[in-house]
Amino acid sequence: MSSLFTHVFIPVAILLIFSKELKFDPRNILILSFFALLPDADAIFLPHRAMLHNILMIVIPFLLFILVKSKREIFSIIFFFLASHLLLDLFDGGIFLFYPFYDSVFFARVELLFTMETIKPVLDYGISDQIMNNGRGEPMISSENIVVAFLLMVFSVLVIILRKMKRTSQT
Numbered sequence: 063m064s065s066l067f068t069h070v071f072i073p074v075a076i077l078l079i080f081s082k083e084l085k086f087d088p089r090n091i092l093i094l095s096f097f098a099l100l101p102d103a104d105a106i107f108l109p110h111r112a113m114l115h116n117i118l119m120i121v122i123p124f125l126l127f128i129l130v131k132s133k134r135e136i137f138s139i140i141f142f143f144l145a146s147h148l149l150l151d152l153f154d155g156g157i158f159l160f161y162p163f164y165d166s167v168f169f170a171r172v173e174l175l176f177t178m179e180t181i182k183p184v185l186d187y188g189i190s191d192q193i194m195n196n197g198r199g200e201p202m203i204s205s206e207n208i209v210v211a212f213l214l215m216v217f218s219v220l221v222i223i224l225r226k227m228k229r230t231s232q233t
């Protein structure tokens with residue numbers, strides 16, 4: 063799936079769905095959503111998926127979350143966006159997880175391949191000297207993405223209508 067969609071739209075949708083339970087302000091989720099794409103800014107450096115795709119990207123917001131008690135909401139949203147980015151890339155070609163201390167790519171791949179007669183599970187993981195697939199040539203937003211976005215939007219509107227109906231029936 064394309065990077066804009068998997069890295070931004072899906073994590074934003076997850077946080078918005080649970081924003082009430084997590085006590086996150088939806089405005090903060092939207093404002094901070096650029097953190098979900100921030101790691102890909104390292105594409106201007108070589109190797110890609112190293113400088114901003116390593117463990118420090120999760121450790122720093124986690125430490126800030128612990129140390130700065132008044133900004134816990136902000137740092138947990140940032141942590142979620144960065145961690146989801148790294149996790150998604152780990153399963154999509156791999157990342158330089160311990161850069162600059164350890165100069166190798168950690169990757170994982172879990173797939174179900176359907177051929178004419180069989181279903182073939184693929185499980186592959188390990189350490190490599192290069193990224194398996196860098197997502198080049200994929201569209202920013204594919205037509206498959208549009209359909210998922212449409213379904214999520216329909217679902218969100220339904221939830222809003224149901225909540226409104228519930229509130230009016232209570233009064």
Ligand SMILES: [Zn+2]
Nearest residue numbers: 101102147151
């Ligand atoms: Zn990335």
